[in-house]
Amino acid sequence: MDASNLFLFVGLPYIAFAIFLVGTIYRYRATGFKVSSLSSQFLEGRALFWASVPFHFGILVVFLGHLTAFLIPSGILAWNSNPVRLLVLQVTAFAFGISVLVGLVGLIYRRLTNPRVKMVTNNMDIVIELMLLVQTGAGLYIGYAHRWGASWFAADLSPYLWSIFLFRPEATAVAAMPFAIKLHIVNAFLIIAVFPFTRLVHILVAPFHYISRPYQRVIWNWDRNLVRNPASAWTETRPRNN
């Protein structure tokens, strides 16, 4: 394997994961309250829905798909051993991939054109959106032009990723892959490397406990009609803390 492949598929993943780990921990310790993704829903809501929802549901399914193939490749190969199941898996994955692309293009368009959203945009927002665009484009191209990705991911890329995580890197097969796949892999490592410096950190603090938490009722302990009546004195509800 030549030096450039050695760097891209052995050196880069370790550099990326090191930056990811140290950077994320540092950011959380230094500016914990800024570990989030600044919402712009208050500034613009209509376009956001048709961009954010397809993007997020798409990327969740696509990401979990990649994760499953990485964790239990034999399960994926067993599932794909039936051609109908293989087709169902590939078409579903492709549909969610399109969902990501449509959502992402919508998000970028909204961010670049809406004056209010523009005001709260920083450089890294643009950088990460463009990186994700390259990643999604390459992913969809691979799905179309190098099918059946679910099977060969389980057969070739899962062992490669495991070899990285177990510190016994073995990248000969990856080095011989077509360009689009190499691009997808390298760009994935780059995204992991810039992760701590972007709004992607919100993935780590996703409020999953909201799913199982009891719902909250908001109760006003005063007469709503009285408060809304301009004639009534507002000592009725005067706040005590300011």
Place this chain on the structure above:
Amino acid sequence: MNKTITLWTRLLLTASVLLSAIGMASPAAAASGEETFKKKCGACHSIGGGKLTGPDLKGVTERRTEAWILQFVKSPQKMADSGDAAAKALLAEFGFPMPDQDVTDADIKAILAYIAGGGGGGGGGAAAPAAPAAPPSAADIELGAKLFQGLVRFEKSGPACNSCHHVKNDAVIGGGVLARELTTVFTRMGAPGTSAIIGQPPFPVMEAAYKGRDLSPAEVKALVAFLQDVAAKEAMQTPVDYGNNLLIGGTGLFLVLACLYGLIWRRRKQLPVNHAVFERQVKSQ
């Protein structure tokens, strides 16, 4: 600021230590010429056993210079492209380029020494299974078709061939397009070449996919039988374009998803709560 610098210094140090550890671990111990030959070359080349998929390598060092061989083995296609007459002649004779080999100069020299020593006689791939007698049995063809698309799993649970390979045949679904299409592989390589490659893949991607999951001789025989049948019946097939179906199916399913998104959140707030305030500001500007 000081704190930040120390942190980044530490990070860089850790990364470089990690990298150097990896660097030390990666170079594999040099294998013997015989081992490497059997693993990398034996699928397509014999030593004194006649032409297989590639030329017989007996006396190759007398036909070519060592420098030429060192350059050729690493990237045959590049060499043919650069206009080397001998490489072009080989490409024309065998009809397809030899795949690039991930070997060092030392490996190649060890292989050449092994070849010069006579290569232990006959040659050929390590335990290449016997070629099926023509025409192959219907049972083998059927088993081969099932193995090819995974309906019958390989004994050691290796991935099905159609993960990466396509064949033009109505008996199986469209295969992958990561690797070469195999419709006419049997015509090009014949039974010995085909079974040698399946039994001992010389391509890095395929080698990694079947590492520790070698196919049994019976499985290889069935696959070769199927590929022979595919090559023979090529003209009679009505293939489906799976690539475009994937595109259409995916887009259709996405539209269904989009409707679902709209339906699930049909009672969403269409505008931000302070939309009216924003509008007022824009107007007053």
